[in-house]
Amino acid sequence: MVLWLAPTLGNYIRPTLVMVNLLLVNPLTNITMMAVWAGAGFVGGVMAGTKKGAFVVGFMTWLSCIGALLFCVYLIFTGGVSFTLLGEALMTGPPAGTSLADLLGIPLLQDLLSQFVSILSGGGLSPDIVAIVTPFIIWLIVPVIVVIVAGIVGAIVRPKEEF
Numbered sequence: 001m002v003l004w005l006a007p008t009l010g011n012y013i014r015p016t017l018v019m020v021n022l023l024l025v026n027p028l029t030n031i032t033m034m035a036v037w038a039g040a041g042f043v044g045g046v047m048a049g050t051k052k053g054a055f056v057v058g059f060m061t062w063l064s065c066i067g068a069l070l071f072c073v074y075l076i077f078t079g080g081v082s083f084t085l086l087g088e089a090l091m092t093g094p095p096a097g098t099s100l101a102d103l104l105g106i107p108l109l110q111d112l113l114s115q116f117v118s119i120l121s122g123g124g125l126s127p128d129i130v131a132i133v134t135p136f137i138i139w140l141i142v143p144v145i146v147v148i149v150a151g152i153v154g155a156i157v158r159p160k161e162e163f
Helices: 002-009 013-024 031-048 051-078 083-092 100-104 107-120 129-157
Strands: none
Touching: 002 013, 013 031, 013 051, 013 107, 013 129, 031 051, 031 129, 051 129, 100 107, 107 129
């Protein structure tokens, strides 16, 4: 995706897509994202040394990731996005050597497609708005919980030293 969109959107597309994947890929179904969030929380908890400090460090880590994503999106749009060039890039298709299977292998797209199929298989002509919004809420809340719990574990492993 980066090779496909970088000529149109600029250099900040790579960190933007990394942050989108970090924040929206479900850690319950992707062990890599679970390890990333748990590792960050554990290291933060070890450095904090207290359970309260680990909670704050974990929550601020998650908020910092959202801030970095927003900053990258801001830099993309202030760099001058040409929507006509972006439309042309999307219409020409992915770059040579990239297949549809490569694009569908992206963890975020896999999660989105599985949720889309489950919503469509639910029946009815109008999908339930709660069924659409719930997975996104879960994808946003689970990393916060993982990083905070791992931070508390890190604080328990190495408690703050008293002088």
